[in-house]
Amino acid sequence: MIAIHGLKYRMKAFQLHIERLELMTGLTLLVGKNGAGKSSLLKLLATACSPGEGQIIYDGYESKGHIPVVRSQIGYVPSHVELYGDMNPQQFLQYFAQLKGIDTRSDKDPITYWMERLEIDQYKHKKLKKCSLGMQHRVLFAQALLGRPRYILLDEPLNYLDQRERERMMDILSELSPNRLIVVASHELNEWARLASRIIWLDQGEIRFEGSPQQWVMPCNKNIWEGWIDLDQSFSCFEKEGLVSYREIGGRAHLVWIGQEPPFSGLANKIPDWEEAYLVRSRIRI
Numbered sequence: 087m088i089a090i091h092g093l094k095y096r097m098k099a100f101q102l103h104i105e106r107l108e109l110m111t112g113l114t115l116l117v118g119k120n121g122a123g124k125s126s127l128l129k130l131l132a133t134a135c136s137p138g139e140g141q142i143i144y145d146g147y148e149s150k151g152h153i154p155v156v157r158s159q160i161g162y163v164p165s166h167v168e169l170y171g172d173m174n175p176q177q178f179l180q181y182f183a184q185l186k187g188i189d190t191r192s193d194k195d196p197i198t199y200w201m202e203r204l205e206i207d208q209y210k211h212k213k214l215k216k217c218s219l220g221m222q223h224r225v226l227f228a229q230a231l232l233g234r235p236r237y238i239l240l241d242e243p244l245n246y247l248d249q250r251e252r253e254r255m256m257d258i259l260s261e262l263s264p265n266r267l268i269v270v271a272s273h274e275l276n277e278w279a280r281l282a283s284r285i286i287w288l289d290q291g292e293i294r295f296e297g298s299p300q301q302w303v304m305p306c307n308k309n310i311w312e313g314w315i316d317l318d319q320s321f322s323c324f325e326k327e328g329l330v331s332y333r334e335i336g337g338r339a340h341l342v343w344i345g346q347e348p349p350f351s352g353l354a355n356k357i358p359d360w361e362e363a364y365l366v367r368s369r370i371r372i
């Protein structure tokens with residue numbers, strides 16, 4: 087478990103303030119609009135920066151005073167990182183394995199394992215600066231998994247990955263999540279619906295929601311509407327804030343709408359997906 091107490095972290099005009107938070111084994115999804123503080127929180131959890139006030143405690147070890155122990159258990163992929171472009175993937179992974187003190191000479195060499203698993207091995211001699219962004223991100227992901235870290239922190243890990251690569255990453259995280267503490271910051275909420283067991287919503291540096299997927303979605307049910315309308319009914323709703331999606335098909339239109347009341351009769355409540363629940367919560371302030 088990672089426990090946070092009285093954390094304050096200031097960056098110019100922005101302040102992240104988390105009075106109390108407990109992160110548990112499994113995958114926690116961190117959501118929130120641009121600038122909400124997701125990357126800052128991950129950076130703090132990764133010990134890449136220090137809070138101005140408060141404590142972060144990793145399974146009993148406070149980061150202050152136990153940095154080497156804590157860091158040896160962290161696998162971190164920031165959203166933006168300068169790769170060593172003249173290295174190839176193999177050299178890059180060897181470099182990080184050596185920094186982490188991992189033995190790569192054994193039969194169960196983790197570099198070989200992750201290069202095969204993430205299909206990096208065909209490109210292992212290509213300079214990173216010549217690799218695609220998707221490949222660079224796979225190499226970064228592999229780097230984070232070296233050494234079997236207890237805490238895996240991923241900032242927008244789906245960026246640049248095609249659907250197949252996303253599936254592969256999800257499969258790996260699904261295998262790891264029963265006995266690792268994984269925190270993922272992402273704007274693509276629905277992609278994580280099959281894996282995340284907790285959701286944290288950060289807004290202007292503070293937690294607005296922390297709970298299970300069921301708790302995330304449930305109070306939004308009564309505020310999301312779906313159905314078919316005749317085309318001549320549609321014009322008045324385009325300008326309105328509540329419109330989530332609108333598709334004209336075969337002379338009618340399919341509408342999804344957020345609001346306490348539906349704009350037209352004939353629309354019915356629907357169970358929202360995670361992104362729709364986020365829209366409901368942002369607009370209706372649940």
Ligand SMILES: Nc1ncnc2c1ncn2[C@@H]1O[C@H](COP(=O)(O)OP(=O)(O)OP(=O)(O)O)[C@@H](O)[C@H]1O
Binds near residue numbers: 120
């Ligand atoms: N190097 C910096 N110097 C000054 N302010 C910064 C710096 N980096 C981030 N900030 C500010 O800190 C706040 C939080 O940024 P952060 O990157 O943690 O948000 P985020 O939720 O990850 O956003 P995004 O979804 O855009 O990645 C923002 O207001 C941002 O402008």
